[in-house]
Amino acid sequence: MTLKRVDEQYRGLTYTWGRLDHPEETPFQVAPGVWWLRFTMPGPLNHINLWLLEDGDGWTIVDTCLNLETAKAQWESLFDGFMGGKPVKRVICTHMHPDHIGLAGWLCERFACDLYMTQAEFLTGSLIMGYTGEQAPPAAISFYHRAGFSAGQLDHYRDRFGGFGQFTTPLPHNYQRLTDRQTLAIGGRYWQIVVGEGHSPEHACLYCPALQLVIAGDQILPRITPNVSVFPTQPDGNPLEAWLASSTRLLSMLPEDLLVLPAHQAPFTGVRVRLNQIIDSHRLALAKLYDLLMEPKILPDCFSCLFGREIQDGELQMATGETVAHLNYLWHRGNISRRLTDDGRYEYQADPDARYIDAE
C-alpha cells in the first residue's frame, strides 16, 4: 500500500505522510522497494519503525523490535503474508539497543542469514547481554552513588541490573561487520553506511543517494532528542562531544531534501534543520548548566535546569546518564571542576574564568 502524501509542516520539518505515527500494522511503501513497518512496544516510546527492503529474491530487514511474543507474531504474519514466503537474506541492526536488536538472533537463526552490525555495537551488545543474571558490580554502584542516588534508588538499580537480556534473543556468534562509508548493494541499489556516535557507540545509518533517503535509526529523530548518556562502564566518558561531532558531520554530508526514515515517530524531510535544532538544544543546555554551576551543585540539583521538570524514579537512570554527559563535556573542556564531598558525591562548580562559549 502507498501512503497518501500530505507534507504536513511542523516546527521546521515536513512530515511527508503526516506527523502522526504510522496508523496501522500494514507495511507502507515509502520509496521503491522500501517498506515501513510499525511494531508496537510497551513504554513511553510506544512503537518502533522497522524497514523492509526488497532484495532480489528475498528481503533485507533493518532493525527487529524487542523480543516480545506480540512482535514475533507480527513477524510471523509478515513472513506468510506480505513477504510472500520469500527468505530474509540479511538482518541489519543500526545499533545495539534492545528495541533494535531484540529479535535479530531469532530472525538470523530462522532464515540462516547473517547479522550486519558495526563492531562496537555488536561487541557492546554482547557484553551487556552477558550481564544477564549477574549482580550489579561495585563500580556501577559507586558511579550512581557519586551521581547522587539515595540508598533506595541504588537498591532499585541493583534489582533491575541485568535486565537487558530479558528483551533480546541471544545474538549470533558471528556477524558481518559494517564500517563507516562502507557500501552495500541492496535490491540492486547502492547504499552507504554512515556511522554516528554518542547515542550508542558506533550507530549505523543507511544512506541511499538514488532514493534520496536515509534510514536514520535513533541517530536523527524528528521530535525527541536522542538520549546521550554516560554509563558506569566509562564513567569519565564524553559521549556528548562525540554526539555533537557526529551531528555536525552528518550536517555536512546529508542533503537537505533527503527523506529521513527514523526509528521512532514519522518520516520527514528537513534533516539539516533537525540536526541544527538538536545541536542548538545541547549547546543551550550546556550554557545554562555552566551558569547554574556558578554555585556548587551535586548532580540531582541539575535536573530542573536540563529537563525543566521533576524526574520520576522510572526515568532517573536515563536522566542521570544524560546529566553526567553534559557535566563531563564541560569538565573535559575545563569549564567546570568537580570534587568528592564528604559523603562521596560529586560536586560540580563552574570556573568563572573559563566561560562556556555557546558555539564552535
Ligand SMILES: [Zn+2]
Ligand atoms: Zn537507541
